[in-house]
Amino acid sequence: MPVQDIFSGNYREAHEKFLRAANEIGAATQTFSMGFDLDSNPLFIGAAHFGPPGANKLVIIFSGVHGIEGYAGSAIQSQAFPSLKQLAEAENIRVLMVHAINPYGMALGQRWNADNVDLNRNANSNGLDNTTIDPIYVKLNSIINPPHPCGFEDFEEKIKTFAQQNNLDQRRIQSAIMGGQLQNPRGIFYKGLKLSAELAKIFEYIKEFDHDNLDCVSVLDIHTGIGDKGDSTLGTLFSLLSTDENEIAYREQLAKTYFCYQDNKYKHIIGDMPVLMGTTAAEIRVGGQFSGNLAYAVARCFKEAAVSSFVLELGTGPLLHELYTLINANSVLTFFPEDFKSMEDYQKSPIMQELREAFYPSDEEWRESVLKRGVNVCESLIKFSGAGSLIQPITR
Numbered sequence: 001m002p003v004q005d006i007f008s009g010n011y012r013e014a015h016e017k018f019l020r021a022a023n024e025i026g027a028a029t030q031t032f033s034m035g036f037d038l039d040s041n042p043l044f045i046g047a048a049h050f051g052p053p054g055a056n057k058l059v060i061i062f063s064g065v066h067g068i069e070g071y072a073g074s075a076i077q078s079q080a081f082p083s084l085k086q087l088a089e090a091e092n093i094r095v096l097m098v099h100a101i102n103p104y105g106m107a108l109g110q111r112w113n114a115d116n117v118d119l120n121r122n123a124n125s126n127g128l129d130n131t132t133i134d135p136i137y138v139k140l141n142s143i144i145n146p147p148h149p150c151g152f153e154d155f156e157e158k159i160k161t162f163a164q165q166n167n168l169d170q171r172r173i174q175s176a177i178m179g180g181q182l183q184n185p186r187g188i189f190y191k192g193l194k195l196s197a198e199l200a201k202i203f204e205y206i207k208e209f210d211h212d213n214l215d216c217v218s219v220l221d222i223h224t225g226i227g228d229k230g231d232s233t234l235g236t237l238f239s240l241l242s243t244d245e246n247e248i249a250y251r252e253q254l255a256k257t258y259f260c261y262q263d264n265k266y267k268h269i270i271g272d273m274p275v276l277m278g279t280t281a282a283e284i285r286v287g288g289q290f291s292g293n294l295a296y297a298v299a300r301c302f303k304e305a306a307v308s309s310f311v312l313e314l315g316t317g318p319l320l321h322e323l324y325t326l327i328n329a330n331s332v333l334t335f336f337p338e339d340f341k342s343m344e345d346y347q348k349s350p351i352m353q354e355l356r357e358a359f360y361p362s363d364e365e366w367r368e369s370v371l372k373r374g375v376n377v378c379e380s381l382i383k384f385s386g387a388g389s390l391i392q393p394i395t396r
């Protein structure tokens with residue numbers, strides 16, 4: 001099949017391709033109703049489950065927690081079914097694919113859900129950290145949540161001037177913006193005051209698997225956006241999941257063995273993420289932090305199993321440009337809502353098209369490359385998990 005045919009042009013097509021590919025390998029499928037798009041078409045989170053029924057290891061692969069980013073993850077999942085099925089049998093591992101966690105965002109081509117919530121900041125919304133206010137986000141508010149869209153150069157200039165005037169480096173600003181926030185419910189990277197319906201459904205479903213006497217679970221959450229076009233970054237959450245230095249080192253070594261290949265376009269950074277995912281010193285080293293991410297929260301759904309969590313970021317271009325597309329899209333949706341009443345309004349909006357292109361590039365070279373790397377990471381995850389019985393369970 002030509003590469004472009006593996007990728008989908010809209011949510012419905014992606015959902016159907018996923019279920020068809022799952023059915024072709026005999027996976028058990030389920031769909032969870034998640035409301036409707038603007039033209040009253042139904043939306044679903046999809047799930048497919050396969051592998052030896054009695055296996056005590058489970059691999060979970062997610063796509064679409066960030067809406068628009070789900071098109072790449074969807075293509076990777078659908079393409080990976082046949083080889084993962086073979087590997088799952090060989091390694092005696094069960095596999096669970098969860099498709100389009102944020103179907104509304106995916107359908108509309110935006111990163112957030114219908115309530116402007118960033119689901120990858122929302123996963124622990126239990127009131128505990130609701131008092132956190134980053135003063136830098138508050139100061140930046142007029143730049144990052146402007147009442148009208150702006151040009152890229154104008155935005156870049158404003159950020160640079162702000163950084164100079166406040167004596168802040170790029171990473172501090174990045175973490176202030178991307179860390180997740182509660183002060184502006186219409187602003188970018190809003191965490192939401194309560195757990196979203198999408199994640200509530202995911203957790204309820206995932207927790208059913210905790211009754212299956214699993215001793216090893218590996219989680220992968222697929223994203224696009226962060227990183228140069230053609231690069232990929234595999235982030236690990238080991239240091240959040242364990243406090244035992246030896247165990248963290250051991251898992252990192254194991255991950256390096258299974259994920260690092262001699263491929264120049266294939267940059268894996270084990271143990272680091274350009275955006276911070278937690279609270280340890282190692283994470284603060286790379287620039288900021290955010291709580292409420294999905295891969296970590298899912299790991300905590302398992303009481304007995306040893307869990308390893310990964311986030312795959314498939315790069316699409318300069319971070320500042322990606323941020324700029326998010327800002328402009330959020331601005332027009334917030335301040336000109338009358339222009340966005342139907343699916344067609346979204347599709348024909350140049351600003352929404354720009355966001356789409358920033359997180360789901362249309363060129364064949366990028367798509368071919370992410371497909372290859374994404375499927376490869378999924379396959380490696382099964383092999384990693386196969387070796388994972390050596391890992392001691394984490395105390396939680």
Ligand SMILES: [Zn+2]
Nearest residue numbers: 066069223224
């Ligand atoms: Zn993302």
